[in-house]
Amino acid sequence: MANLPQSLFGSDPSSSSSGAVAPSTSGTTTSTTDHGEPSRVYVEKLILALRDDKTRERALGLLNKTKATREDLALLLWHSFGTIFTLLEEILAVYRSISNPNLTERASSRVCNALALLQCVASHPDTRKLFIKANIPHYLYPLLNIMNKEKPYEHLRLTSLGVIGALVKPGDEDAIHFLLESQIFPCCLRCMDVGNDLSKTVATFIVHKILMKDEGLKYCCAYAQRFYAVGRALENMLENLAEDLSHSHHLLKHIIGCYLRLSQSPRACDVLRYCLPTRLRDPTIFNLLRDDPTAMVWLQELYHNVSNRAQWTTIPTGELLASLIRP
CATH class of the missing domain: 1.25.10.10 (Leucine-rich Repeat Variant)
Incomplete structure (x- = not known):
């Protein structure tokens, strides 16, 4: 003391x-x-x-x-x-x-x-x-x-x-x-x-x-x-x-982090496979995060976790991200 x-x-x-x-x-x-x-x-x-x-x-x-x-x-x-x-x-x-x-x-x-x-x-x-x-x-x-x-x-x-x-x-x-x-x-x-x-x-x-x-x-x-x-x-x-979205970068990153962590629970992942928000595939979001390696890795891991039976990820995650962030 x-x-x-x-x-x-x-x-x-x-x-x-x-x-x-x-x-x-x-x-x-x-x-x-x-x-x-x-x-x-x-x-x-x-x-x-x-x-x-x-x-x-x-x-x-x-x-x-x-x-x-x-x-x-x-x-x-x-x-x-x-x-x-x-x-x-x-x-x-x-x-x-x-x-x-x-x-x-x-x-x-x-x-x-x-x-x-x-x-x-x-x-x-x-x-x-x-x-x-x-x-x-x-x-x-x-x-x-x-x-x-x-x-x-x-x-x-x-x-x-x-x-x-x-x-x-x-x-x-x-x-x-x-x-x-x-x-x-x-x-x-x-x-x-x-x-x-x-x-x-x-x-x-x-x-x-x-x-x-x-x-x-x-x-x-x-x-x-x-x-x-x-x-x-x-x-x-x-x-x-x-x-x-540049003013919301930190908020967006934490939102993605929460979704990623939830996807690591088998019970939650079963739900996220069908109800993951479509906004997460918005090209604007990917372009915003392209200079944030941590956020991009989180997105890749999130898509990998929910890709089984996911209705809107019909192509490999890497190809999807590459196509969306390409200038």
Whole structure:
């Protein structure tokens, strides 16, 4: 654990008023180390400033600016007294606003700053398991289930997805097991349905990472209703990809990755042989991916897996791909 000052572990009753921490974020310049990064003392003062309602909003924004340069920020946040609770308070406070159309950009940005700090904690190898053990992702699910598509709500959706994405990115089996147990799939499918392209991409990335684990693939294919829900979400995104597919390259790649992984389940492959979306044979898609060797290999493997009895692949996969990407 990081060597933290005593002031971060416990609250001094004599300093519980706003005056003790207000100077941390107002009227001061960022103190830096010899390498130009924010000093530890400066970061600790910002964390202390989170305790005061009057300085919290500014401290949230300034702390987010230190993420890229302070590798110990996650440890400082997690092991300092009351900080994670304070971040969760920010999330809980916005619950009242997500069901009505009155959420402001400022309120959304404030919560997104708190979420971004939680993402920092979720990303760090020394705090990820603690983050999961504390069941913190459960607090994000109401934000993932938002149906409003306006910008302030979209920011909440995307930043919440970023926290979950940080958990699954390393392929941590404990994290994926936890997310499956806590029913993350319905939340991701909802984001794939109502989010913008970036939210769809992150949600599909999460589903792809989960499917890459045997437990995730088994979970998805265990029941027909569950499999078809994922299939519908993937197909709908394919059909609604922007005409300028260059802006949807990453989303398309993750969609193909999900289909490929599903095709590696015998039960799912039997279905995909007859219902693989015809959009996947669109020459525009192949031309878009021609410079992405990984995506092209995924497509080849997908077609190889479903080619037996497939109704629309009547020529060898290699010849089909070659003909479609030929200038």
